[in-house]
Amino acid sequence: MDPLIELNRVAFGYGSFNVLDDIDLHLHPGQFVGLVGPSGAGKTSLLKLILTLLTPGEGEIQRVRPDLRITYVPQIETVDWSFPVTAEEVVLMGLDHRRNIWPWPRRRERKRAREILERLEIGHLAQRHIRDLSGGQQQRVFLARALVADPEVLVLDEPTTGVDVRSAENIFHWLTVLNKEGMTILLTTHDLNMAAAHVPWVVCLNRRIVAQGPPQEIFTEEILSDAYKGNFIVLRQDDMIFVQQRPHPHGLKEVLPDPVEGGLPDHDSLKKTVQPIPASKEA
């Protein structure tokens, strides 16, 4: 089957500095691909090249068809949270504007937006201002905007940044469900454990592609150390993989001042120091 998007020997830089070199990547229909790598590895630049927001300096990027429907969920930090829009209005932005020239949405458009919000379990928040939602709910609103356009390829830039573990798990759950239904998904993430648990194909990036394959093959101490230039511990239990960076080689003692002469406090002494707050008396 032909890839939906194909990158051949792509290089890209800002000024004289190349942030991406010699990138060969094929995104096939129905794939769920996670891009991992340290900050500054070129993950967001690679997404923007795929979305044609940037133009490669070298190489070529081909789409299977010019009208391939791709939608994008940007990093949560790029959103202006004071902008006066409700969750529903954000979702409605994702609809094809050429089909309705009037400024107000048609009844069926609102129904579709509402259905997607309901599906992502935030239908009751449709009329809330986006600032008044939690991080996980905000992410789901932007996911809903991407889904309302009925995309063939869904691109997400760090969808779990700034959300708690449960919300992150929820987002990956929804992405897995969408992928099972046939949607092609490409995302970047810093959450290696979530990627190991949910993403079937991982691309490890640091200016170039360090390695790509299933998480069982990619999440090894050698590959991660090579990509992140750090020291990693990878634990495996049954089908699960846990990734943790090793602490600083000098340990905490040199980073933090000693609160107790002779070393760091043990657990019991910490327990004595931190007292639980007594419950307030009711009148």
Next chain:
Amino acid sequence: MDLLIAPFQYEFFRNGTIAAVLVGGLCALIGVYIVLRGMSFIGHGLSHAVFGGAVVAFILQFNFYVGAVSWGFIAALLINQTVRKTTISADAAIGVVTTASFALGVALISRYRRFSQSFDAALFGNVLGVTPMDIAVIVFVTLAATFMIFFFYKQLLFTTFNSEVAQVYGIPTFWIETWFALILAAVIIAAVQIMGVTMIGAALVVPPITIRLLTDSFHRLMIYSTILGAVTGLVGMYLSFYVDVSSGASIVLLQSILFCIALFYVAKIRHRRRLVETPVYGPT
């Protein structure tokens, strides 16, 4: 009642009021997008830039409107493209492009002193000089701007919210921003006679930020901001007539007073809400 009707016996007041109401509403409508894009100073800057264009048009014996609108349009495009293609921020780009254009106007005025009198009116606004031709231009610009905002409402909304993402969703953001720059330049030219170059920036910004304090809804912000702009245009004209101050200054002062009232009201509401929501600890 006589106080309200009496000024209408003068033709200059009738013309001026029609122009002030339309310009007030129009500036406030366009201003919503300007404020939300974080480009509040573009109105102030462009009004100075078109001043330079107007002087050049006068010297080259070009039509004032064609010369000034073209100049303002090019300045707005230059600002947009500088922000899009470089790391220079919007306020810096506005500062460079528009001040250079204004400086050109000032240089030409100081070189050809003979027409400095009429440009005083452009700087501070002159309601006495509103001609039927000016009203025709204002009506045309109002219709064009309303048409664009009505039929490109969703595209403008998405582009204002996040231009880069809007592009991914198939919105021709370059063309939307170019059209918007053209309309903005035309609005500023249409408003010069009433507001004066020095006051247009405030007329664009103050009504939207006042309503923004009171609502979190985009479409309500647009509707109420336009109404506020038009009403302050009307009331400002009466103030200008009875207190004998410049029309632009009276409109902007009135808008600023309403902004202060809205700010005070919102602060009071928030304070009251905090008192209700803050739990009281300790023995009771």
